[in-house]
Amino acid sequence: MAKSARRQQIRSVETRERLILATLDEIHERGYHAATTQDIAARALVSRGALLHHFPTRAELVLAAMERLLDDGIAEIRTVAGRVANESMTIEEFVEFAWRMFSGRFFYLSLEMITEARNDASLRAQMIPVVKRFHAELDIAWAGVCASSARDSQEAGIILNLTLCLMRGMGVQAVLRPEPAYYRQLVEVWKRTLPLLLAGRLDKSFFA
Amino acid sequence: MAKSARRQQIRSVETRERLILATLDEIHERGYHAATTQDIAARALVSRGALLHHFPTRAELVLAAMERLLDDGIAEIRTVAGRVANESMTIEEFVEFAWRMFSGRFFYLSLEMITEARNDASLRAQMIPVVKRFHAELDIAWAGVCASSARDSQEAGIILNLTLCLMRGMGVQAVLRPEPAYYRQLVEVWKRTLPLLLAGRLDKSFFA
DNA sequence: TGAAAAAAGCAGGCAAGATTGTTTTTATTG
């Protein structure tokens, strides 16, 4: 009974799912503004009427898509955190993971939203809490990575954010400077710098 | 004669100038797409007809504005390079300069263009050379900063780009994480890290 | 149980608004 009693609901969820995925794909491939409701509906194999039935306004659809993106990101980070707890991931590998994250679809989708959020106070307000959750998850993953280092958690946090900002900046630059070798080099250097910062060989006042 | 013979030309140049400045202002305040030709013309106190007379298409206007932005940026960097040559600027001050650059109007305008360029092959192709020039200028400024360090120019270049990517990433994050103290902290830590990297106390193989 | 009513998902047409670029006019300068 419960099974057939909700056949329609299941169908509805599937449609929403396809719409959200199509939205992310469109924004990623064409950009925030070029992703029209028409294109999204077509890509999801759904009529535009159906799209507007599930998401009365474009903004609602985009926001739902964004929450989905970050949730997926969080899930990925949790996996990484697990592998770190297992001690099956090193700092070097964590850096590689971060760079993959900031040079792929996830990041460029974020970038579209960030750029848009800068000009849309409402969107920005809605995204800030979601971003907070995201960083909280990253902190957890990182805490595992640093568990054996000499740094306390606040210092380790600084080092994490240094790393992430570096990768983020590299991701942005990659748009107009497509030179994989260049980024490879920066990543490698950073992988060698990180242990130095974590080792605690530096003055205590370093992070004051 | 030359004066009156070109009164009209002067007028034309002034109009173009106002249009370009208005374009940058509009894109900065409202975003790339929200900056319509109407708004730009109104802001420049010029009729839309005149705007289209000088820049037949919106794309041409935006590109001209962008070239202007980067040229101004280059001019600013040259000034800094001069002060570095004078030895009237330290590494710490250079970092501060970079952070100002990546947390202000110049950077957010660039970000609008970068995001757009990711989805517009034509725009991207036109911007890459301009960006190259920009980085070349930065290299020159940096060469002055590093003249007295133990690093050779290639190593110094890596350190420069590490610094710039860091600042760039911070600038992006600042949109959805408006916490000045947080960025202050990262900047300070980096100011202390940089001399370490430049000092050459690290293995030669560090930058291999 | 079974049929009608209600609700939900879905499809497509439609109007309103906005934006761009063209074309036509006017004015100013040489």
Added chain:
DNA sequence: CAATAAAAACAATCTTGCCTGCTTTTTTCA
């Protein structure tokens, strides 16, 4: 008088959100 700058009206697209039906599923009630 010719040419260039500037203004203004105009046409052509696009995109969004609304509204009206249609079909399928679910619920209700006799």
